[in-house]
Amino acid sequence: MSTIQNLNAFDPFADTGDSEAQPTNYIHIRIQQRNGRKTLTTVQGLPEEYDLKKILKVIKKDFACNGNIVKDDELGEVIQLQGDQRGKVGEFLVSQLQLPKKNIKIHGF
Amino acid sequence: MNELGFDPSLKKKKKVKKEASEEAPSMKEEDMFAGLKKKKKSKKVDEKTDEKIDDFDKSLKDLSIDDSSKSDVTDFDKELEKAGLDEIKKEETKSNQELGGLPYNALLSRFFQILKANNPELAGSRSGPKFRIPPPVCQREGSKKTLFANVQEIATVLQRNPEHLIQYLFAELGTSGSIDGEKRLVLRGKFQPKQMESVLRRYIIEYVTCKTCKSMNTELKRESANRLHFLSCNSCGSTRSVSSIKAGFQAQIGKRKKAVI
Ligand SMILES: [Zn+2]
Numbered sequence: 001m002s003t004i005q006n007l008n009a010f011d012p013f014a015d016t017g018d019s020e021a022q023p024t025n026y027i028h029i030r031i032q033q034r035n036g037r038k039t040l041t042t043v044q045g046l047p048e049e050y051d052l053k054k055i056l057k058v059i060k061k062d063f064a065c066n067g068n069i070v071k072d073d074e075l076g077e078v079i080q081l082q083g084d085q086r087g088k089v090g091e092f093l094v095s096q097l098q099l100p101k102k103n104i105k106i107h108g109f
Numbered sequence: 110m111n112e113l114g115f116d117p118s119l120k121k122k123k124k125v126k127k128e129a130s131e132e133a134p135s136m137k138e139e140d141m142f143a144g145l146k147k148k149k150k151s152k153k154v155d156e157k158t159d160e161k162i163d164d165f166d167k168s169l170k171d172l173s174i175d176d177s178s179k180s181d182v183t184d185f186d187k188e189l190e191k192a193g194l195d196e197i198k199k200e201e202t203k204s205n206q207e208l209g210g211l212p213y214n215a216l217l218s219r220f221f222q223i224l225k226a227n228n229p230e231l232a233g234s235r236s237g238p239k240f241r242i243p244p245p246v247c248q249r250e251g252s253k254k255t256l257f258a259n260v261q262e263i264a265t266v267l268q269r270n271p272e273h274l275i276q277y278l279f280a281e282l283g284t285s286g287s288i289d290g291e292k293r294l295v296l297r298g299k300f301q302p303k304q305m306e307s308v309l310r311r312y313i314i315e316y317v318t319c320k321t322c323k324s325m326n327t328e329l330k331r332e333s334a335n336r337l338h339f340l341s342c343n344s345c346g347s348t349r350s351v352s353s354i355k356a357g358f359q360a361q362i363g364k365r366k367k368a369v370i
Contacts, residue, residue, distance in 0.1 A: 028358070030357060031283060044357055075358050107280075109281075109301075
């Protein structure tokens with residue numbers, strides 16, 4: 001009986017966590033052009049358990065740029081940073097917050 | 110047992126243990142030394158025997174040199190050996206050439222030459238006339254806009270609806286734009302051809318190439334039943350689903366939103 005119960009414990013159709021059908025947990029890092037040479041970097045989709053204020057504080061100091069948090073009705077809280085910080089932010093999320101690299105999508109040119 | 114005051118088995122054991130423990134290292138040492146000595150000895154012996162043999166050989170050779178008949182025989186033997194070895198070598202080279210001993214790379218390149226000549230699509234040639242993607246042509250339109258002149262052309266080469274490509278460009282570049290009278294795309298913001306190229310490359314990877322066979326001869330279909338986009342390959346017939354284009358978060362740039370009264 002115990003072996004059969006063991007069999008029951010394994011669900012072959014369970015979500016393995018590595019499927020591509022989970023767009024909700026993607027972190028999107030985008031860039032937008034402002035007037036002139038100025039650009040804006042947005043970080044969307046950070047997990048809710050993180051304190052964005054603290055992250056922003058560290059990022060602002062590390063990258064020497066200004067930034068703010070914008071609350072979007074559908075997409076949750078989004079970090080905005082001045083300048084093109086995409087590479088730096090991606091690296092920061094992986095190294096400091098231990099976020100999986102495959103969940104981070106860097107958009108733009 | 111108690112009356113006797115001792116446990117013979119225990120004592121014995123102890124004794125045995127002690128003896129064993131006392132003897133073991135010494136034995137080991139002896140063994141080690143013995144082994145070493147033996148090895149050394151054997152080595153020495155080997156060397157000595159070798160030397161002896163060498164000496165013997167030398168003496169033999171000396172003898173043979175002295176003896177004309179013997180030397181003749183040895184020479185003959187040597188020649189025979191040489192001839193035999195030569196024959197064997199010749200045979201080996203022959204068999205190599207006959208039994209496909211041609212270099213692998215040569216065969217591979219020959220195979221691909223034939224394949225390209227007969228059906229180039231199977232050889233994965235993307236440089237064929239059909240799938241040569243023209244480089245994006247970007248011109249500046251004023252100081253704030255970019256004119257992407259050959260969107261239509263690129264979309265037709267990729268066999269995609271230009272609207273789909275333009276939607277992707279807008280989403281990736283975080284901008285907006287319009288199509289002018291000559292069907293050229295006007296984008297807000299300044300973009301270099303190089304930047305457009307990298308975006309196009311990502312579009313191709315995500316929405317054009319078949320992940321199974323890397324062919325770009327694919328079709329993008331929208332399944333009406335589940336409203337999902339599917340990419341089906343015309344070369345190998347595999348199908349995969351692709352995510353729909355999402356612009357995502359768009360930051361408010363320039364004028365601030367007017368407060369809702
Ligand atoms: Zn294919």
